[in-house]
Amino acid sequence: MQNLIKRNSGPNRRSGMEGKTLAEKLAQGEAAREAAQAEPAPLAEEKSEMQSRAPAAPEAGLDDTDTIVAAAKAMRDRYAGGVAPAAAAKTCLIVDDSRVIRKVSSKIALSLGYVPIEAENGEEALARCKKAMPDLVLTDWNMPEMDGITFVAKLRAIPTPKEPVVVFCTSNGEAKDIHDGIAAGADDYIVKPFDEAALKAKLEKLGRG
Template identity: 75%
Template sequence: MGRGKTCLVVDDSRVVRKVASKIAASLGYRVVEAENGEEGLARCKQHMPDLVLTDWQMPVMSGIEFVGELRAIPTHKAPTVVFCTQMSQASDIHEGIAAGADDYIVKPFDEAQLRAKLLKLESSG
């Protein structure tokens, strides 16, 4: 699965970061955390992750702004980006994908949902 790969979890909720980090780590990812988009971008500029799980509604910089700026960073391999958010309307999902996300999971999610989503992304990528 994610052996040798890095996952960045960007969420202003410490609880959500811990849950998502635990799941990603169980799949073999080395996990890095950030509590907002600005901090997430700084982490990406230091070392571009293979996978990014990001919230949408955060202080300092929204998930949409974060993904837009992330996609503008020149890199040899763009990370897979998944929104983990309460924004669940079809228009929200379209906006998130249009901003550059690869997939979407609606909060609250459980471990099985996120694990299944990450396994599906890994096998399709």
Template identity: 50%
Template structure:
């Protein structure tokens, strides 16, 4: 995996998610909504897509259905991001073609776990230095 597309109508959320994905060794691009994201996918199909559920213009479900109908649209791994926690929404996401879902808010460790569960290989991250390792 090398290229990830982050789709969210919030610039702040896109920035946070892009930083996390960059920490995990991925190259990242972004789109403000599903319609803009389809344009990105038409130009260069990403390996991974992190898409918000609720967005104006085109929501995550409509994007996902449209993506999966595109030539090569079955190739990217898609992780649907949501604040919805009920089983019906999660089941619908998976039925529509999402490979995984993730509950907002999340941190980089949770994101890494979800990406690995979706079958996405991540670059090893540098280990944090152990402040107690030098014996102080």
């Protein structure tokens, strides 16, 4: 009888164990799904921090013009109250075959706020102008290689958005010489010898003093 009871209770016991194990499996599966859906706290905090560090998305309507304007304003504000970028220096090309005259004229040009550049004849002066057009040209007439009249005529034939002011500084002081110099393309004419005051008056009349 006892053996029969044991045999009869065996299947029931296994059935109860199997039911309990299935319930546990269901419970464990549900817990696993919830754990998978729930983001771990450290990972969530890291993700939130990364999102806070990410650059903001561009506003609607923002284009290249807005970006350039913002950069320009930043540059303007940077220099506000400080030292603005220096403007490009004015240059004066002095063309004369006399070294003494070039040095004297350079000193005068420097005192008037120009950076002097020297050339000893028209050919050298023309090459300098082709490389970088000066703001002002003071040129002699009688020079070797290329005289002042030829130099000025060739200078005026160079296409440039920056037309220099040209002043003949020469000992040729006849009325015909002055007419020929202006006809070649000079803006004014001063007869040697001249001093700083005379040259400054000429340049002030031309708006370059």
